[in-house]
Amino acid sequence: MENKFQETKIEGRNAVLEAFRSGKSVDKLFVLEKCEDGPVRTILREAKKHDTMVKFVKKERLEQMSETGMHQGVIAMTAAYNYAEVEDILEVAREKGEPPFLILLDNIEDPHNLGAIIRTANLAGAHGVIIPKNRAVGLTATVARTSAGALNYTPVAKVTNMARTIEQLKKEGMWFVCADMGGTTMYDLDLKGPMGLVIGNEGDGVSKLVREKCDFIASIPMKGDIDSLNASVAAGVLAFEIVRQRMGR
Numbered sequence: 001m002e003n004k005f006q007e008t009k010i011e012g013r014n015a016v017l018e019a020f021r022s023g024k025s026v027d028k029l030f031v032l033e034k035c036e037d038g039p040v041r042t043i044l045r046e047a048k049k050h051d052t053m054v055k056f057v058k059k060e061r062l063e064q065m066s067e068t069g070m071h072q073g074v075i076a077m078t079a080a081y082n083y084a085e086v087e088d089i090l091e092v093a094r095e096k097g098e099p100p101f102l103i104l105l106d107n108i109e110d111p112h113n114l115g116a117i118i119r120t121a122n123l124a125g126a127h128g129v130i131i132p133k134n135r136a137v138g139l140t141a142t143v144a145r146t147s148a149g150a151l152n153y154t155p156v157a158k159v160t161n162m163a164r165t166i167e168q169l170k171k172e173g174m175w176f177v178c179a180d181m182g183g184t185t186m187y188d189l190d191l192k193g194p195m196g197l198v199i200g201n202e203g204d205g206v207s208k209l210v211r212e213k214c215d216f217i218a219s220i221p222m223k224g225d226i227d228s229l230n231a232s233v234a235a236g237v238l239a240f241e242i243v244r245q246r247m248g249r
Helices: 013-021 038-049 059-065 086-096 111-123 141-146 162-171 208-213 231-246
Strands: 008-011 026-032 053-057 074-078 101-105 128-132 156-159 175-185 195-199 216-219
Touching: 008 013, 013 026, 013 038, 013 074, 026 038, 026 059, 086 128, 086 156, 086 162, 101 111, 101 162, 101 231, 111 128, 111 141, 111 231, 128 162, 156 162, 162 175, 162 195, 162 208, 175 208, 175 231, 195 231
Parallel strands: 026 053, 101 128, 101 195, 128 156, 175 195, 175 216
Antiparallel strands: 008 074, 026 074
């Protein structure tokens, strides 16, 4: 099943402005540094309105990225796939008659990790994945490839504030567990019922603000000589512990 949305590079001021105004999911905006004339300010206002990540770069960088040579100081990268809303993900769970199972990613930066986690989410029966709008990778073509087709079936929502999203989902009756080395061994936690699994950034783990919103902190028992698992592997281990408990085993 091929998804009709492909990652697109949009160049030039009018084209980029039109992309924002037509409602396209713009993941990143690259702008020539020190360029602040009227049209560029208008584009930056749109980017702020849509919580798009903006990077100010040198002219050489834009020239390297440009495929048309007509970038006029702005290049936008739109998502390879359309994003869902959090409510859409909850609706999937309701339609299946299952307690919601969501995977929330606190600033995952590596597209291979994000793709692998979306693949795991699909195979573990999670109803969807939630990622933040800023300081994290979006649904790029690399993510789509690494997900091995899972992006066609597993909805991904993008939110402005992860901690606030967790608070709102708690009001819907959900519980949250995050992966952290200082937590309770995952086998000793009750992870059945409506559950959100929170996985942190590759280097820093789950941020303090998000960790404080979680009901449980789970650690994965480890025997080796290094101190942590890759983020996508940790997500897989914990997701399938949730699967095991849901199966009543």
